[in-house]
Amino acid sequence: LHFASRSCTLDGKARFRVQTGGLDRGVAGVGTRVEVPLQGGGILRGTVAGRGPDRCWRIRLDRRGREAKASTALRPSVADTAHWPRVGDLVDGLYRTGIWHRATVAEACSDGTFLLDWHDCPKKDRKKSLEELSEVPQEIVTESHDLEDHKRYASVPGDGQDCFALCHEEPKKISVFYQNRIDALDDGPIMCTVGEEISNFALHRDSPIMPICIEGFHDEGPAQQQGVKKGWFLDLAATFSGPSQELLAKEVLSLEGAEAGELVDAAFHN
Numbered sequence: 400l401h402f403a404s405r406s407c408t409l410d411g412k413a414r415f416r417v418q419t420g421g422l423d424r425g426v427a428g429v430g431t432r433v434e435v436p437l438q439g440g441g442i443l444r445g446t447v448a449g450r451g452p453d454r455c456w457r458i459r460l461d462r463r464g465r466e467a468k469a470s471t472a473l474r475p476s477v478a479d480t481a482h483w484p485r486v487g488d489l490v491d492g493l494y495r496t497g498i499w500h501r502a503t504v505a506e507a508c509s510d511g512t513f514l515l516d517w518h519d520c521p522k523k524d525r526k527k528s529l530e531e532l533s534e535v536p537q538e539i540v541t542e543s544h545d546l547e548d549h550k551r552y553a554s555v556p557g558d559g560q561d562c563f564a565l566c567h568e569e570p571k572k573i574s575v576f577y578q579n580r581i582d583a584l585d586d587g588p589i590m591c592t593v594g595e596e597i598s599n600f601a602l603h604r605d606s607p608i609m610p611i612c613i614e615g616f617h618d619e620g621p622a623q624q625q626g627v628k629k630g631w632f633l634d635l636a637a638t639f640s641g642p643s644q645e646l647l648a649k650e651v652l653s654l655e656g657a658e659a660g661e662l663v664d665a666a667f668h669n
Contacts, residue, residue: 433458435564437549437608438636441518444544445564454568459561460607461545484513484532491533492517495524496664499533500550523661546607554668555607562607565632572634574641575622596620600633609634610667639663 427433431447435458445458484490484504492502492515505525506514513532515525546562547553556562577591594617601614609632616623639647640663 434544435460435566435608437552441549442544443546443549443552443564443608448563456566456568458564458566460564462559462562463545463547483534489535490515491535492527493531493533494664496661496668498550498554498664498668501535501548551664551667552607555610556604560605562605564608565606571626572637573622573625573627574637575625575627577621596622606632611635635666636663639666 427447427450429447429449433445433447433456435443435445437443443460445460447456448459449457451457484507486504486507488504490502490504490513491499494500494517501518502515503518504513505516508514508526512526512528515527517525546556577593577596596617596619597613598615598617600611603610603612606612611633613627613629613631613633615629
């Protein structure tokens with residue numbers, strides 16, 4: 400776009416008009432600014448990088464220049480005043496898993512600790528000392544929609560790596576159950592494990608919201624029978640908070656008794 404300080408048309412009646420109320424997908428293109436909703440609440444902002452023939456939008460997610468990976472080491476607060484934090488302040492708190500999460504101060508306790516309301520964690524481990532809190536820069540407080548504002552996903556990519564979200568206009572989501580059962584019409588047991596059908600997965604660190612996709616199959620199985628294909632992504636958040644939550648917690652993450660939010664965080668940081 401080129402702008403001038405005055406009208407350059409012959410009739411002197413040029414107008415610049417901005418239409419609000421939504422984006423017409425038919426006219427959207429590369430460079431369009433969009434928002435990507437996240438499971439469990441929150442959004443990420445980004446820029447359209449392309450649109451494929453399968454009606455899938457490729458969105459380049461906004462990232463900040465500061466640390467790109469969520470730190471698992473203790474961070475001191477940058478606050479230099481005895482009056483910080485106050486009730487209602489936005490802070491980063493060190494959760495019991497060793498990961499920093501965004502929270503709001505709900506109460507200042509008489510023993511010098513602070514009660515937090517986590518933005519993306521269960522209602523556990525809420526009481527924190529001052530040493531377990533870190534101040535959130537003011538520019539983030541007012542505009543908090545970069546990848547680094549969501550610690551769950553910020554731990555996936557490398558430093559400075561471009562990250563994308565793939566957004567289908569008509570997304571498909573399929574739940575597949577693997578179980579050991581005998582079909583009377585078959586000669587024997589059907590596939591009862593994921594590994595018997597799916598040969599391998601691929602890790603895409605540039606796709607932090609859903610970084611794991613199917614790379615190949617051994618043979619026909621329940622996932623393919625329901626329409627799952629090579630290149631489909633595994634929805635970690637739905638998987639670790641679904642009906643197999645307890646089994647995955649015990650056998651995969653060694654976190655028996657953990658809540659769904661803790662399992663999802665552990666899966667993304669593993």
